Amino acid sequence: MQQQKTLISEAARPKMIAKTALLIVSNPNHIGKILPSLTKQVNKTLYIQLLSALSSPLGSFCPEIFNVWPKFTQTISGIYAQTLQFEDLDVRVLLSGLKYKNVEYIKTRQPIDLVVFDKCYPEDDITNFIKTRIPSITDSYSILLGDSGEFEEPTVDATRDYNVYKHSVLGGTFDRLHTAHKLLLTEAALRATEKVTVGVTVENMLGSKTLWELIEPLENRINGVKDFLEDINPEIIHNVVPISDMYGPAKDDPTMDVIVVSSETERGGVKVNEMRCKCGLQPLKIVTVDLINDPNPSPHEEIKVSSSTRRIRTLGKVIQAITPKAHLTEKPYIIGLTGGICSGKSGVGRRLAELGAYHIDCDKVAHFVYEPGKPAYNKIVETFGKEVVGENGEINRKEIGAIVFKDPKQLQKLNSIVWPAIVEEVQERIRKSNADVVVMEAAILLGAGWNKHCHEVWATVIPPDVALQRLQERNKLSLEDAKSRLAAQIDNKKYIEAANVVFYSLWDTETTKKQVDKAWELLLERIKCINT
Incomplete structure (x- = not known):
């Protein structure tokens, strides 16, 4: 050029x-x-x-x-x-x-x-x-x-039906508006003389999709569709609505003439027409759009261009703006690493340590502050009595657990003692480390409010059914006990809402490692920009 x-x-x-x-x-x-x-x-x-x-x-x-x-x-x-x-x-x-x-x-x-x-x-x-x-x-x-070279005359498939209609309709998730969505929306706009209706699926229909927790909020998806249609063809009416079933308004709107579907969802168009016939309406003309293949699909990604692939590709990248915290110094740069049980936190933490971060496991720090002679030890004994001390003189964690997990007030008392002690110990270790990047790994990072001590929050997530299986195998728990433990923690959605960067450890360890390596590389670029 x-x-x-x-x-x-x-x-x-x-x-x-x-x-x-x-x-x-x-x-x-x-x-x-x-x-x-x-x-x-x-x-x-x-x-x-x-x-x-x-x-x-x-x-x-x-x-x-x-x-x-x-x-x-x-x-x-x-x-x-x-x-x-x-x-x-x-x-x-x-x-x-x-x-x-x-x-x-x-x-x-x-x-x-x-x-x-x-x-x-x-x-x-x-x-x-x-x-x-x-x-x-x-x-x-x-x-x-620019110079696009010798002109090549476009071709048109003479076998296709190229009729236009007053009112076209289509539906979908429309998460992270991508090329396949644009092709479908463009077809609907080309077919319509007056109006395009788009149904956007609500959250309760998304649970089966890969990384559904990373799907954009409904309002964002609706606004994305509206913005695109109003940009490419503002002359026609755009009606973008939420739908809570596969039919949406197409099942009973007599003004609609044509439905646009992908080659993979053509059966859905047939089902819509079956429902319209039950309502005494004329079936819609079905126009099928052949979607295009992704040029560089990786393992675990779909061959066709898709939202799930785009969600997978956000792993390790910043998905939520990083808000500067004035009370934190630029160095060391502190990452708060959190996530649910068996979500892969420890593996991510270990890999970050291999890459050069100073990794602090707050669960191990908690064991340290429980030791005899530490300030938390004395306060725990004063608060809960000598019966929580074992024969070896150490805090019997099972004994105190039996007390606090039955009574939220008692749990709050324990947390008020242990959490400040952990933070104090973590900060002391950071001061002594002279590290450029610190990873503070804590399952309770969000619940304890420790994210305020971190420049960024990184979270690991895993589907609940996989977490359940891993927990049973790792801790030799019954199904009921494993479910109880999982139910006591916050869900993936809340981790993601609080996170700047997300990892997904469903697949093999090498795939998770690549996510972490990408996150580390991008982190170093961000830190470099801050320091220049």
């Missing part, structure tokens, strides 16, 4: 990395030739506009082929397929200029910082195009010219 040598106005001078770019495409089958260079120039959103209705001054894009809207499906799918390896970039193919001949300018919800053309045009035409067609351009925009 080359930058335009002579620019018409001062506003067109190139600048730093753009937040939002607009790519004007004349050769959609070959945008992959310029994308690697382009993605280094943009860090958030890439709008793509095919030259179709926008015929002046740059020409028109194959109007004799694309004489009805849905015929763009194959070409748009090909565009999205070429962008798959750049999953951190939000790519949006705009439809207004493809659907409506009277569209005079390119509509985008985000202001455009960078305009990119996939071929060279005369400067006057570029200037005229930007002034007349892109009202959302920023004052400090830049221009780039």
Whole structure:
């Protein structure tokens, strides 16, 4: 990709990395030739506009082929397929200029910082195009010219039905809006003349999905769908609603004409029509979208582009903004590591120690503060009596456990003694260590409020049924006792809500190790940024 040598106005001078770019495409089958260079120039959103209705001054894009809207499906799918390896970039193919001949300018919800053309045009035409067609351009925009190579005429599958309808409908989870979602939503928009209804599944339908606890809140998912549809095709009505069953409003809305499904959920469309027939309504036309494969699936990831794969790829990355704590010094940088029983905390802690962190296991520290001669020891004996002291002079942890776990008030008394002693001991060890990074591992980190002593919180999670099996095997417990212990702890959702980084230890140890290694590498980058 080359930058335009002579620019018409001062506003067109190139600048730093753009937040939002607009790519004007004349050769959609070959945008992959310029994308690697382009993605280094943009860090958030890439709008793509095919030259179709926008015929002046740059020409028109194959109007004799694309004489009805849905015929763009194959070409748009090909565009999205070429962008798959750049999953951190939000790519949006705009439809207004493809659907409506009277569209005079390119509509985008985000202001455009960078305009990119996939071929060279005369400067006057570029200037005229930007002034007349892109009202959302920023004052400090830049221009780039690319070369997508020899033109290849797009093809259209003559066997498909390309009818359009008033009202289209589709449903799904729509977590972390990705390429497959965009293809489905685009198809629904291309098929609709007036309205698109989207059903977004509520949380109680998500329990069977991989890492369901990491699925975005319903409101976020609904807003993500609305934002995308209003961006790509603002002229039609968008009705995005929560659904608590597989049918949603499609089962009894007589205004709907067509349902869009993926090749994997086609049976769901059939079931919707069966329900509509029971309600005395006409069946919906079923339009099936073939989803595309992920270019680089790893073990445990799906071959098709999917939300579960995107959730897996968040493991080890920051999923929640890190709020600076003014009372903490920059060094050492303290990580609070927590998680439920048998969730893999200790394994993560050990790996972090191998990578260079100073690892403090607060459970072992608790044993230390119970020892005779320690301040906590004397307070425990004073509070609970000499009967909690064993023949060897040490605190009988089973004896005191029998007291406190039957009485919340007694447990609170014990915690008020032990927790401050643990924190004091941990801080003393940190002071003596001179470490750059400290990992403070504690199952009770959140309950005890120790996260306030940490720059970040990292959490390990595991499906409850797997945790139950591991706990039974490890501690030789009955099913009832194991369930009781698990029920006493907070659930995965709360760990994730409090965490900046999450690990999932369901699979083999090597997979967990890769998550930890990724987290460590990204942590060092963050610390470096803080210190520079």
